[in-house]
Amino acid sequence: xxxxxxxxxxxxxxxxxxxxxxxxxxxxxxxxxxxxxxxxxxxxxxxxxxxxxxxxxxxxxxxxxxxxxxxxxxxxxxxxxxxxxxxxxxxxxxxxxxxxxxxx
Numbered sequence: 001x002x003x004x005x006x007x008x009x010x011x012x013x014x015x016x017x018x019x020x021x022x023x024x025x026x027x028x029x030x031x032x033x034x035x036x037x038x039x040x041x042x043x044x045x046x047x048x049x050x051x052x053x054x055x056x057x058x059x060x061x062x063x064x065x066x067x068x069x070x071x072x073x074x075x076x077x078x079x080x081x082x083x084x085x086x087x088x089x090x091x092x093x094x095x096x097x098x099x100x101x102x103x104x
Contacts, residue, residue, distance in 0.1 A: 015095040018088045020084060058072050
């Protein structure tokens with residue numbers, strides 16, 4: 001049996017949720033655009049090039065041909081979706097769980 005409480009009950013809000021599709025698309029495009037900008041930077045400033053990092057991070061990527069560039073774009077986009085598919089549901093789960101903890 002619950003004890004009655006005085007006062008006006010405050011409205012409660014649902015825990016914020018991350019929309020997975022929007023998160024995946026935005027993160028995938030962010031990483032693909034970042035990859036393209038980094039390749040452009042490497043071409044403009046070869047003394048400061050970072051392409052050795054891309055060779056280790058992106059399987060099958062070689063410096064530099066059109067097929068390899070598009071492979072790097074696709075893999076960067078896929079890495080963004082990977083993060084979204086793992087992080088988004090985890091965040092939604094824990095946000096919903098912590099939102100329930102404070103409610104009577």
